[in-house]
Every structure is written in C-alpha cells, then in structure tokens.
Amino acid sequence: xxxFIDTANLEQIKEAKDLGILDGVTTNPSLMAKEGIKGDEAxxxxxxxxxxxxxxxxxxxxxxxxxxxxIKEGDELAAIHPNIVVKIPMIKDGIKALKYFSDKGIKTNCxxxxxxxxxxxxxxAGATYVSPFLGRLxxxxxxxxxxxxxxxxxxxNYMYDTEILAASIRHSMHIIDCAKIGADVITSPLPxxxxxxxxxxxxxxxxxxxxxxxxxx
Ligand code: E4P
Numbered sequence: 001x002x003x004f005i006d007t008a009n010l011e012q013i014k015e016a017k018d019l020g021i022l023d024g025v026t027t028n029p030s031l032m033a034k035e036g037i038k039g040d041e042a043x044x045x046x047x048x049x050x051x052x053x054x055x056x057x058x059x060x061x062x063x064x065x066x067x068x069x070x071i072k073e074g075d076e077l078a079a080i081h082p083n084i085v086v087k088i089p090m091i092k093d094g095i096k097a098l099k100y101f102s103d104k105g106i107k108t109n110c111x112x113x114x115x116x117x118x119x120x121x122x123x124x125a126g127a128t129y130v131s132p133f134l135g136r137l138x139x140x141x142x143x144x145x146x147x148x149x150x151x152x153x154x155x156x157n158y159m160y161d162t163e164i165l166a167a168s169i170r171h172s173m174h175i176i177d178c179a180k181i182g183a184d185v186i187t188s189p190l191p192x193x194x195x196x197x198x199x200x201x202x203x204x205x206x207x208x209x210x211x212x213x214x215x216x217x
Pocket of ligand 1: 006026027028131133136168169187
C-alpha cells in the first residue's frame, strides 16, 4: 500500500519524507488556504516546492468547475512538473475532464467520491486515482470503509487500473482498516501516520532494554 501525506505544509511533508515511507502528497484548496497560499503564481510555486521535496505523485486540485476551465487549469498544473497529478472534482464536467487528461497521458485524481457509482464512472473515464472520503462519511454516520470495500470489488471485477486512494483519514485505525480491505493508497495527515509507530509495550520494552544494557558495560 502506498502512503501519501494529505497536507500542503512543507515542514510536515519534509518530516514524512524523512521517515522514508512517503510515496506522494495530496492537497486541496482548503489545505492550501490553511498555509496562506494566495494567487496563481504562489500556488504554482508551492507545488514546485512540494515536487522538490517528494519524488512521487503530487495531487494538485483545479479550482474551477467547468470543463473548459478545468482542462486549461489542469494543463497548466501538469506543466509545473511531471509528477503533478491533476485533481478533478466528481461532477459531470469533471468526468469529461478526466477523459481529456487520460487521453493525453496526464495522471488524474478524482476527488469527493462518496458512492460506488461515482467511483465506477471515474474509472470508466480513465482516472488514475479515485478518492473516497472515509472520515467525512463517518461524520454523517455512514460506513466509509464499506464504500471502499464496494469500490475494491467493482474494480477487481473488471480489472480497472484505477487505484483506490483512501482519503479523509482521521486516525491510525482508518489506515489499518484500509490496508486490510486492500486500498491501493492512503492519504493521511501526519499524526495518524506517526501514531502507527506507537505501542505502550514497545515503550516499556525499550525502557527495560535500555536499563539492562547498562549492566552489560
Ligand atoms: C483528499 O484528497 C482530501 O484532501 C482530504 O483527504 C480531505 O480530508 P478531510 O475530510 O479531512 O478534509
């Protein structure tokens, strides 16, 4: 399973990269706004900076919602760096844009997926990734993991190449559950990734080993 980090914060991206387990980055307009990025030039420069840190797929989301604008914006984003993946919302014009980029050989990530039908349409249009939003479904008392299971079944039935990129991860159990189900990728903020490291028995076991190692000197 691939690990992406879901942030536009360069420090956190560096920290995850330094762990040696990072395969890519996803961003969205809310995450970019959180970092205070404003204006076309600043947005492009920020993506350049991310691409310089991580050698992997970097999702850059279009801000527009019509077909013509999305393909113009997506072409500009894709020109920033070969690792840019154009992130397109799951809307009717978005499906057309996915097909346009797929035909051009440009990678895409179809975002805001909340149903198996949406994932199926995105895969048919040639999306590289579909992003089902786990946590946001959980927020409305709907089983987000079940959605990922259903998409897995559909993609396996027809051997679609489209990868399931589990998004809106809120805690480390989401990551474990996605790995059990067979999501191809998870994209997570840094804390859930770091909390995979933790176990109290590891901490107490190490404390004991460190104490006993003094007796060996
Ligand atoms: C996906 O690519 C999105 O950036 C993200 O996972 C949304 O997560 P949120 O529900 O925590 O905003």
